[in-house]
Structure formats: structure tokens, C-alpha cells
Amino acid sequence: MVRAITRNPNKKEIKELKLLGAEIVKADLDNEKTLFDAMKDVYGVFLVTDYWEQMDKDKETEQGKRVADISRILDVKHIVFSGLENVKKLTNGKLDVPHFDGKGELEDYFRELGSPMTSVRMPDYFENFLDIFKPVKSDKGYYVLDIPMEGIPLDGMSVRDLGEVVLAILKNPEEHIGKEIGLSTDKLTIDEYAAIMSKHTGKIIKASKVVEVHGRISLLGFMKTVEIIIGTWKIDVDQEDIRKVMENWTLSSKEISGKIIYQALLLSPLHSSVTGTARAEWGYLIPSNYVQEVIINIQTIQI
Template sequence: MAAPPTVAVFGASGNQGGSVATALLKDGTFTVRAITRNPRKKEIKELKRRGAEIVKADLDNEESLFNALKDVYGVFLVTDYWEYMNKDKEAEQGKRVADISMKLGVKHIVFSGLENVKKLTNGKLDVPHFDGKGEIEDYFRELGAPMTSVRMPDYFENFLDTLKPVKSGKDCYVLDIPMEGIPLDGMSVRDLGGVVLAILKNPEEHIGKEIGLSTDKLTIEEYAAIMSKHTGKTIKDSKIPVEDYTKLNFPGAQELAKMFQFYMKQPDRNKDLTLKLNPNAKSFDEWMSENKNAFMND
């Protein structure tokens, strides 16, 4: 009996890659090859315990990538703008994987992409952590690669970190998210794995497509109301304008402000298709029910 086809999963110790590797291991249709720079990470050791093959590789090292992608059927690729905060560096890494995948005859690449905002808006907006991924998408297409792009929306998990409620008075919190009343798509990153699994199992249906993901489309006021319901705290939309958001004192504020300006244009994110691909993906209300204890334990 032939062994299951192998899928190489980049970023296997991170949020996206970890979700994908976990879903593939649980399903069993594919053998998982977890690609990592650090095999000693606890997340990688856990994947190995569950049956994943572990291969050490670096997106900047061509030889290691050839070794990592040798004899694989498919690839899940996620790139990381934030490590270097350099769009060109991110694009270079993604294109290197594209070139090697084509040389080795990989049958299906699922890439965690995003729109090239600068290109779409004729330079009026630039969102580097989107734009680099958009360049990689374009490059895959130029090569004629068997690629499916999955475009994540805002992670629900960001409400525990970058977008967490800010205390604004006694027992009162606000969400500083400049969407000006326009709904924001969201999804738990943990639910990405089920989506990628479904795509890999039906390549003829998905190769050549860009799939915008979402499990909820809510205004910031609606997100705040759901948070309030589950935490028992008063949480409101601060209704902060984009101009004021750019002045907030944290690294990347201007970058995120531009991202929200793009989100206000309502890029394509398809809730119905997302739930068709992963029927178990959670709404924000369901996600909050499971994660309420992680919120604001002060």
C-alpha cells in the first residue's frame, strides 16, 4: 500500500502553519512534513510526537529548501513580513519557494496570500505586509504554478493582543479600531487548517483561485457587544478616526491604519465558502465563548 502523499508545511511552529499541520495530521490523508528553522521548539516536538516528519530549513537558504521540498506532493506556504518588516525581503523569500516548487514538480501549493494594495489602489494606499504577499501571488501566477491563495481576514486572536480592548475608565474598555462603522471580516486562525485541508483534497476545484476567508462580518460596535456579553465588562467602540489612529504610540500604528483603510473598501472575503470548506469554523460569538477567560484578567 502506497504511503500518503506528503505536504510540506512552512511555519509549522506558528499560528497558521501549526493550524494546518494539526488539521492534516488529524485527518490522515496526507503525510505532514513540518518545516522549521528550530526543530527544538516545543510546538515542533509535539508535531513530531503526533507523526509529522520534521525537516530543518530556512527561507533564505536555497539548498535547505530543495531538501525540504524534495518528493512532496503539496506545500502550505506562509511568509512573515513582521520578522524583518521588509516587504521586498518577504517577496524574495516567497519567490524562492515558488521557483524551487516548480523545479521539483510540486503538484499543489496553498499560499497564505493577501491583496497587493498598492497595485489595486494605484499607489494611493500601500500596506507593506499585504503588498509583499500580493507580489508573491503574482509571481506564482507568472510561473503558471498550481497555486491556491487563501486570504485570511483579521484574526479573532488579535483581540487578545494587537487589538485588545483598552481601559478607558473604571470598569470600562474601548476598542480602538478605525473602521468608521464599516463591518470588519474576522476568523480564528485556528480554523485555517480545516480550510487548507479541504483545498488540498480537492485540487481540481481550487487550483488557480484566490479564496478570501471569513467566518463573521461585524461592525466594531458588534464585536464590542459580543465581548461585553461574554466577559461581563463594559466594552465599546471608541469610534477613533483613522487620522488619530496613526498617532497612537505603538510600532506599526501607521501600517495598521492603512490596513484598516483598505478593509473599509470591503475586499472579497467569502463567509459561505469558508464555512463550506470548514463547517466547524467558529463565529466570533462561538470563539468568544471559548476564549472569554483569556480576556482582561485585571
């Protein structure tokens, strides 16, 4: 029996789960009593915390720790947690990435408690190609896939495939408890992703091209309005820092050669001067302070 926990049992997706045989229980990560009721007499828990709902790392870790504490009291035998690397810890404080670091801190908390936990670390979602990475039509008539990782493979996986992975882990606790598992079902360059999209949509889709420049930018908040002189910014990071961040990921450090700069914010539309809404692409490189003015090496996308 699968018990599905939700704040809103009336949602269409939840009703569909009920038709498939799931037991539906109303609970809230902020309400301890409802969590006790929801987790009582269960063998295992699959936990997903959501930084993006409130964009508050402390709130996310508070919710996750609440589940960890209750699972220990109720003697839950296996927790599968949708975790990520603690980038701040891995880079000795050089990089501060809230939506990664909170999940990394929760992984550490489960370990400190001695909980029977397995962490699954998702790569880029294929579903992002329908949303934040959706190809943008250029003034030249073709579409541009705005992910400036020119030549560097991007690991990806569909969210739909995660359920079977979690089930397999729960069925084999002796093999997986205590481990962090980086997931990926494919690793392609942006050119290769664009070619696949072109083939199946019948549209001309090209990967964006990157040109290295230098400039001064003003960051006025992450995932908020950004005023920027030059379209897209990136930060130079030591090879060792990248290796630490990626060591448990499916992208091997051996594949990272030379001077690699990962994308931190992606603006749309991309022009030489733009005021727009920032969205995260590679959170590893988001700086500690959300509001700051810096002089850095940046790269602009030429459409």
C-alpha cells in the same frame, strides 16, 4: 503524511506536532539547499511568508520566490499560499502597503511561473483581540475596544480554523487551483464584538466612538515611535479605490456606502496628544513614505 518545516525543531509547538505524527524537517527560507531537501517528494506545500519579522517587503518576496522556483523544479503539484491583495497595483500606485503588496507580488509571480497555486486571504484574526486589539481599561472603569470602524462590519476568523481550510483545498485541487479565496467566519460590527466580549468576560466593554476633526500630524515611522498631535489618523480614499482593494474580499463593495475612511494606524493609549507606538489596523491606507508630514482629514477616538 504531513511534513512540518521549521528553523527550530526544539520549539514546544513543533514537538507537539511530532507527537501528532508530523515529520519534522529543519529548513530556512533563506537557505536554498535546506528548502530543496524539505520539499523533495512532497505533493503540496502550504506557504506562509512573514513581512513582520524584518519589516522588509523585498526580503519577503525574495523568500517566497525562492520557494516558488524550487517547487517548480521539484514538480510540486499544488501550492497553497497565504496571500493578500496587491494594494499598490489595485490603486494604480496611490497606496503603498508593504505587508499586503509583497504577498500580492508573490501571487503574481506564482501565476507568471504557471504554478498550480491557490491563494488563501485571511481577514482579521480573532486572536488579535487578545493582543493588539485587546480592550483597554478607561479611566471611567469600563473597557474600550479601540477599533474605530463605527457601524462598519469587520470580517474575522481564528487562525486555528485555517488548517482545515488548507486541507480541504489540497484535497480538491481541480476545484481550487488558480483561485484566490477570501476567508471569513463572521462579520460583525465593533459594537457586536464588544457585546460578545462583555457577555463572556463579565466585564463592561464598549466600542470606541469616532468624531471627525481636521489636524496636522507628523508620522515618524510605521510600527515605530510616533509623535502625533491628535490621537488617531485616517485618510480619505476614493470609493473606486476601496472597491478595487475589496473586490476579492468577503466585504462586498455594496456594503460600502458614502464617505468611508479606514483606519491606518492605531495608537495606545489614545488621548488628544500622545507619543506612543504605532500598530497597524487597516494597512490599506498606510502612505508610500514612512516619514512624512501631511495635512489630512483625521478622526480621533473619544473614550
